[in-house]
Amino acid sequence: MTGKELLFRTLRHEAVPRAPWVPFAGVHAGALIGADAEQLLTDGDTLVRALLEVNRLYKPDGQPVVFDLQLEAEILGCELVWARDCPPSVASHPLADAPEVPDAGALPTPERGRLPMVLSAMRRMKEAVGETTALYGLLCGPFTLASHLRGNDIFMDMFDDEDYVRELLAFCTACAKRMADLFLGAGMDVIAVVDPLVSQISEQHFEAFLSAPFTELFRYLREDKGAFSSLFVCGNATRSIEVMCRTAPDSISVDENVDILAAKEICDRYNVAIGGNIPLTSIMLHGTQQDNIKYVVDLLARLPEYRNFIVAPGCDMPYAVPVENAIGAAQAALETEAMAEMVKNYVQAEDDTDVELPDYAHLERPLLEVFTLDSATCAACTYMMGAANGAKARYGGSIDVVEYKFTRKENIARCKKMGVQNLPAIYLNGELKFSSIIPSSEELDAAIDGAL
Amino acid sequence: MGILNEISEQLQIGKAKLVKELVQQAVDAGIPAGEILTEGLLAGMSMVGERFKNNEIFVPEVLVAARAMNMGAALLKPLLADAGVKASGRVCIGTVKGDLHDIGKNLVKMMMEGRGLEVVDLGTDVPPERYIAAARDQGCRIICCSALLTTTMGVMADVVKCAEAAGIRDSVKILIGGAPVTDAFCAAIGADRYTPDAATAADAAVSLCRGEGAA
Numbered sequence: 300m301t302g303k304e305l306l307f308r309t310l311r312h313e314a315v316p317r318a319p320w321v322p323f324a325g326v327h328a329g330a331l332i333g334a335d336a337e338q339l340l341t342d343g344d345t346l347v348r349a350l351l352e353v354n355r356l357y358k359p360d361g362q363p364v365v366f367d368l369q370l371e372a373e374i375l376g377c378e379l380v381w382a383r384d385c386p387p388s389v390a391s392h393p394l395a396d397a398p399e400v401p402d403a404g405a406l407p408t409p410e411r412g413r414l415p416m417v418l419s420a421m422r423r424m425k426e427a428v429g430e431t432t433a434l435y436g437l438l439c440g441p442f443t444l445a446s447h448l449r450g451n452d453i454f455m456d457m458f459d460d461e462d463y464v465r466e467l468l469a470f471c472t473a474c475a476k477r478m479a480d481l482f483l484g485a486g487m488d489v490i491a492v493v494d495p496l497v498s499q500i501s502e503q504h505f506e507a508f509l510s511a512p513f514t515e516l517f518r519y520l521r522e523d524k525g526a527f528s529s530l531f532v533c534g535n536a537t538r539s540i541e542v543m544c545r546t547a548p549d550s551i552s553v554d555e556n557v558d559i560l561a562a563k564e565i566c567d568r569y570n571v572a573i574g575g576n577i578p579l580t581s582i583m584l585h586g587t588q589q590d591n592i593k594y595v596v597d598l599l600a601r602l603p604e605y606r607n608f609i610v611a612p613g614c615d616m617p618y619a620v621p622v623e624n625a626i627g628a629a630q631a632a633l634e635t636e637a638m639a640e641m642v643k644n645y646v647q648a649e650d651d652t653d654v655e656l657p658d659y660a661h662l663e664r665p666l667l668e669v670f671t672l673d674s675a676t677c678a679a680c681t682y683m684m685g686a687a688n689g690a691k692a693r694y695g696g697s698i699d700v701v702e703y704k705f706t707r708k709e710n711i712a713r714c715k716k717m718g719v720q721n722l723p724a725i726y727l728n729g730e731l732k733f734s735s736i737i738p739s740s741e742e743l744d745a746a747i748d749g750a751l
Numbered sequence: 752m753g754i755l756n757e758i759s760e761q762l763q764i765g766k767a768k769l770v771k772e773l774v775q776q777a778v779d780a781g782i783p784a785g786e787i788l789t790e791g792l793l794a795g796m797s798m799v800g801e802r803f804k805n806n807e808i809f810v811p812e813v814l815v816a817a818r819a820m821n822m823g824a825a826l827l828k829p830l831l832a833d834a835g836v837k838a839s840g841r842v843c844i845g846t847v848k849g850d851l852h853d854i855g856k857n858l859v860k861m862m863m864e865g866r867g868l869e870v871v872d873l874g875t876d877v878p879p880e881r882y883i884a885a886a887r888d889q890g891c892r893i894i895c896c897s898a899l900l901t902t903t904m905g906v907m908a909d910v911v912k913c914a915e916a917a918g919i920r921d922s923v924k925i926l927i928g929g930a931p932v933t934d935a936f937c938a939a940i941g942a943d944r945y946t947p948d949a950a951t952a953a954d955a956a957v958s959l960c961r962g963e964g965a966a
Contacts, residue, residue, distance in 0.1 A: 500810065580931045
């Protein structure tokens with residue numbers, strides 16, 4: 300079964316052998332190829348190259364193509380301010396001074412804004428990985444889009460001019476439908492309605508203003524378009540999980556502010572899948588690879604069943620998430636049992652000092668030691684091991700190559716003794732040469748030549 | 752006392768016009784402006800802060816309550832000046848450079864004003880030097896920095912360094928907050944206090960202005 304089919308089964312609420320893995324690598328995709336956020340989100344070739352690298356390294360079952368909630372706002376007249384390492388921000392709100400509703404002629408069309416680039420990237424991704432990976436088209440949810448257009452006054456309007464808010468939300472819902480049409484036409488499998496501002500209002504306001512638009516949108520996606528849907532929120536949306544479920548998306552996605560087990564109980568009552576919620580900052584950005592593995596392993600162990608669950612970061616991954624952390628999370632999601640055993644062994648390996656390290660100062664020939672989570676299952680590890688095997692093929696008997704898989708207890712002890720922090724990694728004669736990022740053959744050969 | 756309670760109650764549900772009328776009635780009835788402020792408006796806003804902190808109310812409710820408070824406070828302002836009533840401290844606040852998010856910053860500002868503090872709003876995309884200039888030139892006891900992005904929270908460390916370089920670090924407290932910010936981050940950059948929500952930020956600011964330390 301492909302990862303895509305696994306995710307489809309989850310979105311159809313069927314039993315699955317493991318929970319699907321959907322890394323929300325938005326701007327972080329750029330970091331994998333050295334592109335900044337503006338390059339990534341404005342240049343189609345850069346975007347596709349970065350997304351393919353996400354697909355190669357993190358082996359996602361599902362993958363967003365663009366994570367930029369400002370795409371529609373830009374088309375509708377908001378000015379954007381670009382940053383190097385995060386999506387653009389909205390700097391002006393065209394309806395700030397006038398409570399008006401744009402007319403239907405303002406709705407996005409395929410040639411407007413950055414849509415030509417985005418739709419082309421979607422088609423190229425569909426062609427490249429669409430057979431095996433489910434592709435997510437992310438659109439800006441109606442409430443967040445309304446706030447982009449109107450500014451913070453949208454909150455006051457909820458008290459002062461309810462009819463206006465409903466009219467503006469109706470326009471934003473029409474915009475969401477239009478974006479969904481375009482994304483589905485470009486091959487997207489799942490439409491994610493990303494509405495982070497939902498966490499800033501009460502469930503009463505949600506019901507008063509958002510239940511109807513969301514219900515209409517998810518019905519449209521399911522019945523008229525035959526597409527899967529998801530509702531993404533950020534922040535503490537705990538109180539609104541139930542009202543969100545009642546709008547009947549196929550899945551929802553939450554961040555670390557939500558108790559995901561409690562939320563899953565609610566979602567299960569409505570037969571809605573739930574995704575989340577690896578903490579973005581404390582674990583993914585600032586944690587270690589071990590922290591990421593352990594978080595995902597523990598999260599999955601606490602679930603009553605894998606059905607209706609998707610392993611995912613809490614929201615768009617920060618640009619600078621260390622690649623080894625995402626690799627760790629991926630491996631824990633994809634090879635949960637092996638990683639659970641590894642986490643157990645990691646703790647036990649504290650006292651295991653039996654392992655003997657080579658006498659690096661007196662080696663007969665250069666020694667490449669490849670430390671992996673498991674090159675048979677971890678994509679990044681496979682490529683790292685492949686790089687080392689390529690060198691062995693080129694250098695033959697002039698070098699030695701050995702792999703240490705972290706799934707074996709004695710190898711964990713070896714890693715600890717050598718101070719290996721991140722996997723996969725290549726050490727040459729006992730010295731760290733390549734960590735997480737797979738070297739090109741030229742880079743690796745240059746390192747080996749220096750040791751010959 | 753009845754009318755002051757009424758002001759507080761109506762403020763909490765955001766009835767701005769009614770609050771303004773009630774404040775005028777209280778003034779006309781001879782109640783001192785300072786008493787109307789503290790026992791009517793600020794008492795109501797304090798309740799709003801508590802309920803926000805407890806996740807009982809959310810951004811829209813806070814915004815309309817703050818609007819009601821401001822309408823009432825505008826009536827009282829000249830009277831308070833005449834009576835020599837002063838704010839309990841002055842602070843400056845802004846969202847750090849590179850970050851345009853202002854909802855959280857505005858909430859903190861409103862909560863602080865609701866606790867009787869005078870707040871200098873520096874807006875969004877504020878470079879470290881502007882915080883320092885505001886603190887030094889306008890006599891702010893506290894610099895409040897907000898950031899919503901993991902990529903901009905690092906600017907808070909620059910604010911701390913700038914305050915040190917300007918020689919004002921000992922006389923100014925630095926309060927930080929925003930979605931990605933944590934206690935550990937606060938300790939790591941040498942700021943004085945992290946608070947997880949707007950109401951707690953206002954509590955902390957009042958304590959710091961009273962000289963009750965960073966705890």
